[in-house]
Amino acid sequence: MTTRFRDVLETFENQFPNRDYTIETICPEFTSLCPKTGQPDFGMLTITYVPDKLCFELKSLKLYLRQYRNHGSFYEHVTNTILDDLVAVTQPRSMKLLAEFTPRGGIRTNVIVEYVIEKS
Amino acid sequence: MTTRFRDVLETFENQFPNRDYTIETICPEFTSLCPKTGQPDFGMLTITYVPDKLCFELKSLKLYLRQYRNHGSFYEHVTNTILDDLVAVTQPRSMKLLAEFTPRGGIRTNVIVEYVIEKS
């Protein structure tokens, strides 16, 4: 499940493909809209991945995430979709996305999604 | 062991059933009554689960927990029962409930209950 949004994502070549290493990118300023109430949701995204041939470029990630600003999407949906888009574009050895949303109605929610290479 | 209380719990369909992922819901404003003294107890609940076909809806969770507000129940009992209700309604792949109660008489108690699919 991927989106039109991923078209803005750019990549650069991993210069150290012989080594498994980890890149962790933390975006504390994520915001989207609640599809039910239309009110803004806020959250922090932590993307952790082991690159294969490609890394995502940070400025394009910022533009990619900005597209959710006026887009309605549920917590679970937005988290799974962002992972799918980043996986589609970078084809990493592994990737994990932690989304920590700010409280609503006194209740706080985190969603943790991990990419596992699917066996055909 | 489940309660009448669980009737208010609503679910929605998990849109990503092909993937094991984790939803963590944190409710810092849980309150019930001590069955012995009638005095209020306060605590924070952290529910962590891997959904299968269903996720619980957050607003209904709030209404569900609100029913404990004037209900007398011991720490161990209330924690086990809430887990049982949430499991009954969502049938998750796994679920864990951590209940952290505020101090009474200088002593603080946490209860940690985990759902494991029972072998028949």
Next chain:
Amino acid sequence: MTTRFRDVLETFENQFPNRDYTIETICPEFTSLCPKTGQPDFGMLTITYVPDKLCFELKSLKLYLRQYRNHGSFYEHVTNTILDDLVAVTQPRSMKLLAEFTPRGGIRTNVIVEYVIEKS
């Protein structure tokens, strides 16, 4: 503006009336209902006063505050009313009440009310 609620408040005699000193009482487990939505509000009350002839008794304060548990009242109203009740019962040299409510809709509110002896 005082309430029926204050009838449960008990006092004891200040043993050191010749000295101006300060008593600070912190109640992190205050809860009442929102009169509009019926949903629970949570907050922390900090009462700071210089006693004159009387101090309030802590167990009776707890019972007094417990009466708000199922009572609907706005933030500003509940804070001003609790101050009025405590002043009426203890007649202090001065008293201040800070009420810090937990976030609702991403917005957090504190109300600070101070008792000043009114000049007739």
Next chain:
Amino acid sequence: MTTRFRDVLETFENQFPNRDYTIETICPEFTSLCPKTGQPDFGMLTITYVPDKLCFELKSLKLYLRQYRNHGSFYEHVTNTILDDLVAVTQPRSMKLLAEFTPRGGIRTNVIVEYVIEKS
């Protein structure tokens, strides 16, 4: 200097006008756009005021602030304007606005604006 935006702000009557007391409202989820780059800015607003006849209603404050979501405005401008709007609508005895913006280019900015009744 006030805006069209203030039309959504609603007020309710202060029930305790005989007393000077303080209401502090904290909004950690403010976001607007940078008028130069079009990129989102994020910040936390703390509004502290002594009401006279009117208090602002919290839900309408939320809607008011939401209007800045896709509006371009500099830090200094947005802070002064929000204060002006809130003062125009509530006519408080005094009001202070602290806006703490998240870092940009490794630099963080706060703006503190205070309303003082202007002598004619």
Next chain:
Amino acid sequence: MTTRFRDVLETFENQFPNRDYTIETICPEFTSLCPKTGQPDFGMLTITYVPDKLCFELKSLKLYLRQYRNHGSFYEHVTNTILDDLVAVTQPRSMKLLAEFTPRGGIRTNVIVEYVIEKS
């Protein structure tokens, strides 16, 4: 190695014996006397156990611990003994006791004792 002290410990029946779950009880106000100097020692006890048929009752735990107030005992001794008493009374599936003592002579000590079912 158990003590007369354990006679005050009361238990109640575990209502959920079919499930392995964890109860964590934290007592930050433990105090005993140093057997060498007669000076008070202070510490925080964290008891973590998986109950079998019985749970210890919190009020009786408090009375049990209070008996150490004027009792001389070394760090290692007191920690091992409390574990032995709690195990003797509740017969848990497993139990762990962490005792964190406050600094003496610039040196701070923790003792961690775990109950393992002894093979005969």
Next chain:
Amino acid sequence: MTTRFRDVLETFENQFPNRDYTIETICPEFTSLCPKTGQPDFGMLTITYVPDKLCFELKSLKLYLRQYRNHGSFYEHVTNTILDDLVAVTQPRSMKLLAEFTPRGGIRTNVIVEYVIEKS
């Protein structure tokens, strides 16, 4: 209002009487008994004073405070009495005592007492 307890307090001569300076002594391990329930109370004392001719000796302060270990006394009473004893023995230029007690019944209390030279 002073006690027999103060007899153990020792002093030493202030070597710098020509200068007003401040000594702050923090005792996080104070404990006494509640006169009503007989249960232990715990608290942290902060003594701040400007010495005149005498300073209190720390080891004797420790012995002095230890006498409250099995002594029943209310929060307000114990705080005022300790100040009175320390003032009687050291005759300082000024002295302040802050006593911060740990929570009981979900409620926490601080008492702040200041010594002011009484005008005859």
Next chain:
Amino acid sequence: MTTRFRDVLETFENQFPNRDYTIETICPEFTSLCPKTGQPDFGMLTITYVPDKLCFELKSLKLYLRQYRNHGSFYEHVTNTILDDLVAVTQPRSMKLLAEFTPRGGIRTNVIVEYVIEKS
């Protein structure tokens, strides 16, 4: 005492000159060289000012501070000079600069400089 460095500083017009308000700018990534050892020094600058007709522009401030990167200057000197440059360019109603340097040889230094309009 001002520098060639200040030539890069740009200003914009204060839109709210009728009001005294405060702008606080925090730069945690300041670095210069020690003139004695040639080794890098690191620090955090906090600039707090009440603008008159002009505010400094943040991007130009960043470029201005970057010039110190390979410039040798003592703590006291660099702090006083930056204040002088910012005052010369913005002519504020008042300005304060706090510079907090990271430890060297186990010793940490802060310098606090304030601009006061000099009476001729």
Next chain:
Amino acid sequence: MTTRFRDVLETFENQFPNRDYTIETICPEFTSLCPKTGQPDFGMLTITYVPDKLCFELKSLKLYLRQYRNHGSFYEHVTNTILDDLVAVTQPRSMKLLAEFTPRGGIRTNVIVEYVIEKS
């Protein structure tokens, strides 16, 4: 992939080669230049290794890292290269480098690289 930079790195003989033990060196003052914008980047490096015959000398490490001050390098590149240089010079049993960079554009990045003895 190693650099000319590593020529300044000095080592000393490990005095305890019979034992596997860990040295952790934390450098919170790392700075380099962004190769795209020429603007400074800041970060904290944590080097964790099990020495074999040689340890790196701390003063030479400082000089080594200082060379990046005016050198343009991407996050991923600089982290992998520093690890390669340190491995080349000390030939450790194992080594890990965690680089935590400060936020840019509201986004923060960490890179974690581990040295694993390559099988020929």
Next chain:
Amino acid sequence: MTTRFRDVLETFENQFPNRDYTIETICPEFTSLCPKTGQPDFGMLTITYVPDKLCFELKSLKLYLRQYRNHGSFYEHVTNTILDDLVAVTQPRSMKLLAEFTPRGGIRTNVIVEYVIEKS
């Protein structure tokens, strides 16, 4: 009251004598010996002063403080003496010394000494 110790203190000329500004120097690694027990004491010194013609040089301050390493001195004495030495050498407009010592026997002490120009 000054010491031989002060002979190692070096000063440099204040380059900004026309301005009152503040230098704060924090030394978290101060250690001396207790004159009674011979055991080491540890503490953190914070020196805050407004220089007149001279500033103390940081390396010489370090050497100066090092002399207390094997020197027996009471808390109050060491704090007053260090202030006297620093005042004698730098002749500041004002100076304050805060000494925060680590706990002994569960009791922690701070001494705060301020230099005030004595009127003859």
Next chain:
Amino acid sequence: MTTRFRDVLETFENQFPNRDYTIETICPEFTSLCPKTGQPDFGMLTITYVPDKLCFELKSLKLYLRQYRNHGSFYEHVTNTILDDLVAVTQPRSMKLLAEFTPRGGIRTNVIVEYVIEKS
């Protein structure tokens, strides 16, 4: 590799030899001299061990560590040597020593050494 220093270490008999349990001793006030510069080093030692027949006595540990006060020793050397001394004296089932030294030249170092029973 052990030292003369270990002669002051005293032990007492472990009263619970049938059980594997852990004692953790934290010494935040360790200080020695740098053998190169003669300047003091400061650090925090955390000793974690499972005793066999003997435990080390805390007062003698303090005296043991005090001997390093005027002794020159490198980080790696001092950490390994202290472990060797403690192992030689107590013959534990296992022991670990973490030494965290305070920053020098902006760089901070930890050394972690573990005792493993050597196979002959």
